[in-house]
Amino acid sequence: MLRRLRHEGLDFVETAPVRLVFAREISAPPDAVFHALAEDVPGWAEWFSPVTQAEPVQDTRPGRRIRLRGGIRFQETVLAADKPEVYAYCVDATNAPGPRALVEEWRLAPAGTGTRVQWTFAADGSAPFRMVLKAARPGLGRAFRDAVNALDRRLAKH
Template sequence: MPKRRRLRPVTDGFLEQAPVRIVVAARLRAQPGEVFRELTEDASTWPLWFRSVRTAGYTGPPPYGTGAGRAVTLRGGVHFVESVVGWEPPHRFVYRVEQTNLPGVQAWMEEWLTYPAEGGGTDLRFTMAIDAPPTVHAAVWPARPGIARSVRAAVARLDARCAGTA
């Protein structure tokens, strides 16, 4: 894997304006507060429900919130250093990738939104927003359905974990 390099810092507007966006919506049985806690309180648990993640953790001491750093390594060796830029319990968790060893990426941000679902449970929306040169867009574009499937499977395991059945 190439050496880690800094990405361009982006703000919330990037989530809607990024050249490459992957949006996944799901309905969970768990309540928004339970889902938000699982997403945010202990990053080291992510590999238990998101199988693409090999390791994850906050880089500083608690309490965590906006400004906290995270380090994430995916299976295959891709590494991210992230900053939490949005922490609005129990509805919104956003982080921006500050550094990665993934070649070609220029900016990256992800957002998790959780809202009470009609009839109970949680409506969740995950957004991955990326900017990269056209050659990288061309590689990411056909991978979008697989990424979406991976996120949906992770969200199903997240829901089972929240329900205590995982």
């Protein structure tokens, strides 16, 4: 059963009680990276290993349904799809224990012939959730690094 979370806007990326920020440069150009993030939603399962299924949805606003390994599910609303600089979404509902609000922002910037990809994971939740999330920072950093490297390899093939 999914629980509703508090809806937050893009400003939450700067004000959240827990902010985890990761960045990496890859060789793919910003337009290609943006397309993979915002327009090829099912493709996330091919390059972001925790994601087992991703599908776009169109209710009153564009959104996504995401399934992660271990059975975690998210229903999200897209907050920004400003090609090619920003893709962000708010988690509306999840079965994960502890969160009260989640917003993720992917910020893209040209870096030579490639792209600097920055992912901000902004969250609020119960004290145990915040503590676990902070402790999970190294693992989330590895997941981000592995994901953008896999995305870069995938985009080089196309």
